[in-house]
Amino acid sequence: MGTWIVNGKMLDGDNRLVNKNILIENGMITSITEPKEGPDNQSDGHERIDAKGQLIAPGLIDMHVHLREPGFEHKETIATGTRSAARGGFTTIACMPNTRPVIDTPETVRYILDKAETEGVVRVLPYGCITDNQLGRELTDFEALKDAGVFAFTDDGVGVQSAQMMKDAMAKAAELGMPIVAHCEDNTLVVGAPVNEGAFSRKHGLKGIPNESEAIHVGRDILLAEATGVHYHVCHVSTEQSVRLIRQAKQLGIKVTAEVCPHHLLLSDEDIPGLDANWKMNPPLRSPRDVQACIKGIEDGTIDIVVTDHAPHSEEEKAKGMQAAPFGIVGFETAFPLLYTHFVLKGKWTLQFLLDRMTVKPAEVFGLSWGTLQEGAAADLTLIDLDTEKEVNPAEFLSKGRNTPFTGWKLKGWPTRTIVAGQVVWSEA
Ligand SMILES: NC(=O)N[C@@H](CC(=O)O)C(=O)O
Numbered sequence: 096m097g098t099w100i101v102n103g104k105m106l107d108g109d110n111r112l113v114n115k116n117i118l119i120e121n122g123m124i125t126s127i128t129e130p131k132e133g134p135d136n137q138s139d140g141h142e143r144i145d146a147k148g149q150l151i152a153p154g155l156i157d158m159h160v161h162l163r164e165p166g167f168e169h170k171e172t173i174a175t176g177t178r179s180a181a182r183g184g185f186t187t188i189a190c191m192p193n194t195r196p197v198i199d200t201p202e203t204v205r206y207i208l209d210k211a212e213t214e215g216v217v218r219v220l221p222y223g224c225i226t227d228n229q230l231g232r233e234l235t236d237f238e239a240l241k242d243a244g245v246f247a248f249t250d251d252g253v254g255v256q257s258a259q260m261m262k263d264a265m266a267k268a269a270e271l272g273m274p275i276v277a278h279c280e281d282n283t284l285v286v287g288a289p290v291n292e293g294a295f296s297r298k299h300g301l302k303g304i305p306n307e308s309e310a311i312h313v314g315r316d317i318l319l320a321e322a323t324g325v326h327y328h329v330c331h332v333s334t335e336q337s338v339r340l341i342r343q344a345k346q347l348g349i350k351v352t353a354e355v356c357p358h359h360l361l362l363s364d365e366d367i368p369g370l371d372a373n374w375k376m377n378p379p380l381r382s383p384r385d386v387q388a389c390i391k392g393i394e395d396g397t398i399d400i401v402v403t404d405h406a407p408h409s410e411e412e413k414a415k416g417m418q419a420a421p422f423g424i425v426g427f428e429t430a431f432p433l434l435y436t437h438f439v440l441k442g443k444w445t446l447q448f449l450l451d452r453m454t455v456k457p458a459e460v461f462g463l464s465w466g467t468l469q470e471g472a473a474a475d476l477t478l479i480d481l482d483t484e485k486e487v488n489p490a491e492f493l494s495k496g497r498n499t500p501f502t503g504w505k506l507k508g509w510p511t512r513t514i515v516a517g518q519v520v521w522s523e524a
């Protein structure tokens with residue numbers, strides 16, 4: 096027996112919402128029909144899910160998340176992190192390797208894949224480390240990690256400091272046809288700084304993280320990508336200079352792609368209310384000028400995709416204050432409503448534009464088979480209520496993390512039901 100999703104609306108590829116019914120059988124979409132030909136006047140023995148006029152979107156894809164397991168289960172686990180993802184409408188997520196141990200051996204890759212299989216509710220794609228222990232000294236065994244199931248390499252959490260090490264990594268990854276995904280940060284430029292170098296850091300007498308600490312790696316790596324021919328993907332772009340460098344590289348035909356987080360599109364360091372570590376993340380909130388450059392970057396295609404950089408930490412850790420608390424904010428359960436409310440409903444982006452950057456484009460960038468709704472595709476989909484306004488309430492999060500700067504924001508575009516391979520993995524109470 097299959098399941099019909101009835102009374103839903105789909106985008107038609109041209110930003111028009113059209114009424115469609117979708118039949119799911121054996122984890123696949125087997126039929127997409129006009130409602131009149133559909134199940135309502137048929138007794139075909141299939142189950143029904145009433146979408147109540149809501150949007151049926153492809154399951155969202157998030158290529159940059161921290162699940163914290165193994166090693167930091169007090170912050171998040173694969174069980175809680177994937178449920179949080181599902182509540183945010185995500186059906187596929189790619190988890191960063193800065194766990195303990197880090198993901199630098201086939202054993203750890205298998206541990207994560209096993210846990211995701213038995214305890215997770217969405218698809219989990221593990222990244223493998225570029226260097227052993229993320230120390231930047233020796234490359235990991237790329238072949239062995241690839242065979243164990245990683246889809247790309249990154250040392251996210253830290254930048255690869257040595258240009259030679261990065262070049263060797265790129266050459267090896269290129270040989271294997273795998274992407275290098277880079278957290279861009281030159282440590283010599285950021286010693287001990289908790290926030291952006293700018294108005295906020297000066298006002299509070301804090302050290303600042305300058306734009307160059309990110310952009311210098313972007314520039315270096317673009318040259319190395321050109322030399323090695325690797326697919327180079329830039330993590331969480333936050334500065335005007337990085338956007339400029341990536342735009343030029345794309346014009347030159349260098350294989351570079353990039354991602355941006357909702358918070359870097361919506362907040363600047365001028366919005367930080369005070370010394371509250373729920374506003375502390377890496378890269379930090381930059382100047383309004385950088386925010387505008389990131390928006391321009393995604394709008395003109397320089398930046399390809401949206402990711403959350405979901406980075407849960409415990410309340411105790413975040414209570415240590417701006418200087419001592421760890422970097423990172425949670426992202427799954429606010430990402431889509433934030434961007435829908437602040438870009439689509441304000442008429443800056445079409446719904447199609449936003450959805451593409453959270454579904455089709457990430458699939459395209461990383462060669463994944465999910466992200467579209469069509470007959471024959473996996474039945475990964477998300478129902479989204481585009482009309483009901485609700486406040487962001489961290490107490491409702493399924494993540495263990497409550498660390499968000501968006502508490503109390505009034506948003507529309509809340510996911511109501513998330514389906515992975517035909518199974519409902521989360522639904523609004
Ligand atoms: N993005 C963050 O602010 N934090 C990340 C690590 C990182 O990407 O720097 C984390 O693991 O907490």
Ligand SMILES: [Zn+2]
Binds near residue numbers: 251253278331378
């Ligand atoms: Zn990072």
